[in-house]
Amino acid sequence: MRPDPAQPAAPPQALPEAGSVPAAAAADPDVALMLRLQAGDEAAFQDLFRKFSPRVLQFARRFVGSDAQAEELAQDVFVQVFRFRHRYRPQSRFSTWLFTIATNLCLNEVRRPERHLRVDIWERRDGEERAEGPPLPDPSAVTPEQGAAARQLERRLEVLVAELPPKQRAALLLSRMDGLAYRDVAEALGSTEGAVKALLFRATQTLKRALREYL
Amino acid sequence: MRCRRAQRWMVAAVDGELAPRRRRMLEDHVGSCPVCRRDLAGTGEVLERVAGLATQCEVPSRLEQATLRRVQLLAAAEEERSAARGWWAGLRAPALALATAAVAIVAVALTRGAGDRQPITSRALDQHRVAAQAPAREKPRMIASSERRAPKAAENLPVEPPPELAAAPDLFIELPILRNMEKLEHFEAIGTTTLDDGGEQSNG
Numbered sequence: 436m437r438p439d440p441a442q443p444a445a446p447p448q449a450l451p452e453a454g455s456v457p458a459a460a461a462a463d464p465d466v467a468l469m470l471r472l473q474a475g476d477e478a479a480f481q482d483l484f485r486k487f488s489p490r491v492l493q494f495a496r497r498f499v500g501s502d503a504q505a506e507e508l509a510q511d512v513f514v515q516v517f518r519f520r521h522r523y524r525p526q527s528r529f530s531t532w533l534f535t536i537a538t539n540l541c542l543n544e545v546r547r548p549e550r551h552l553r554v555d556i557w558e559r560r561d562g563e564e565r566a567e568g569p570p571l572p573d574p575s576a577v578t579p580e581q582g583a584a585a586r587q588l589e590r591r592l593e594v595l596v597a598e599l600p601p602k603q604r605a606a607l608l609l610s611r612m613d614g615l616a617y618r619d620v621a622e623a624l625g626s627t628e629g630a631v632k633a634l635l636f637r638a639t640q641t642l643k644r645a646l647r648e649y650l
Numbered sequence: 651m652r653c654r655r656a657q658r659w660m661v662a663a664v665d666g667e668l669a670p671r672r673r674r675m676l677e678d679h680v681g682s683c684p685v686c687r688r689d690l691a692g693t694g695e696v697l698e699r700v701a702g703l704a705t706q707c708e709v710p711s712r713l714e715q716a717t718l719r720r721v722q723l724l725a726a727a728e729e730e731r732s733a734a735r736g737w738w739a740g741l742r743a744p745a746l747a748l749a750t751a752a753v754a755i756v757a758v759a760l761t762r763g764a765g766d767r768q769p770i771t772s773r774a775l776d777q778h779r780v781a782a783q784a785p786a787r788e789k790p791r792m793i794a795s796s797e798r799r800a801p802k803a804a805e806n807l808p809v810e811p812p813p814e815l816a817a818a819p820d821l822f823i824e825l826p827i828l829r830n831m832e833k834l835e836h837f838e839a840i841g842t843t844t845l846d847d848g849g850e851q852s853n854g
Contacts, residue, residue: 480721484714489706496707506710510717517721592699610665611701617667628667635661642696643689650695 465529
């Protein structure tokens with residue numbers, strides 16, 4: 436099911452009633468925070484924001500390729516979490532619900548027809564330091580040359596991931612992120628596990644072909 | 651098993667999402683196919699590299715502040731809406747009762763009015779005929795607002811001008827202010843218009 440770019444992304448409405456909280460979900464601290472937020476505790480929202488915003492922001496940056504847009508999207512994601520807090524049902528993990536919202540908003544953003552220009556933040560410009568955070572640690576890199584090669588591979592990989600078709604990119608990022616199972620990825624994308632497998636297969640094939648010289 | 655199918659299952663196998671029976675089939679195929687073995691190793695490496703990409707980044711404080719501000723505004727708007735909804739819910743029942751009572755009163759009044767009406771008698775018909783033969787009364791006409799005000803103004807005015815003015819009406823007519831009365835009606839014109847003919851400018 437493709438999200439309609441014209442419509443604001445709405446989080447999925449879980450079918451079961453709110454009253455019953457499964458034991459596993461009740462033990463999940465994120466679910467507990469979300470239930471507190473539903474009960475009107477706005478401090479719980481701050482805790483959720485502080486815990487998940489680094490991941491949501493990074494996800495959005497990889498998706499839209501622009502820091503400013505990623506920040507706007509991350510903001511929108513958390514505003515949606517607050518707005519639709521009463522729709523959350525603890526049958527699914529909070530992170531699945533959160534990344535469903537994030538994915539829908541990101542897909543809407545990249546499919547907007549007026550989105551002609553795309554600034555690729557993954558291509559480092561001359562003399563510019565990465566704002567993303569620490570580089571990927573590479574235990575196998577024992578020499579400076581090997582370390583440089585690993586960083587080059589990492590940058591190339593980031594560019595390639597950013598160039599994947601949106602749904603393939605979403606499936607790949609979600610499946611690597613926060614340990615989302617295929618079932619959760621399918622829920623976030625509004626599709627089936629089979630479709631997720633197909634998306635991941637195509638994405639991996641593209642990356643393998645492009646990275647042949649590095650691997 | 652064909653190589654193409656094996657390739658399709660590789661990502662799920664690396665992620666541990668392949669059904670056990672298929673996993674065994676894939677392992678059997680890879681054991682006997684060096685091309686697929688290399689392919690599986692490549693798939694594993696690519697996925698490992700992607701998983702190794704940074705999944706978090708530093709969140710600027712402005713983002714947190716902006717988000718919290720928007721959420722506070724949203725919460726305030728929600729409270730306002732729920733308060734308004736509560737007020738309307740409280741008012742709805744009395745309003746409905748009042749409307750019902752009003753309808754009932756009107757209905758009763760109409761019913762009683764119909765009951766009080768006299769039956770049409772020959773005398774009433776005669777009265778009606780006489781009234782019809784009488785000269786038609788002048789139709790009420792719209793009265794202009796100036797006309798409506800006129801009697802009041804006329805009451806205040808003296809019937810005759812004062813004797814000194816009646817003797818020398820030119821003194822009255824030639825006052826410069828009267829020649830410029832139209833200009834006085836517009837406030838903006840007052841500030842910018844010369845009122846007299848002598849070339850002196852008005853001070854506003």
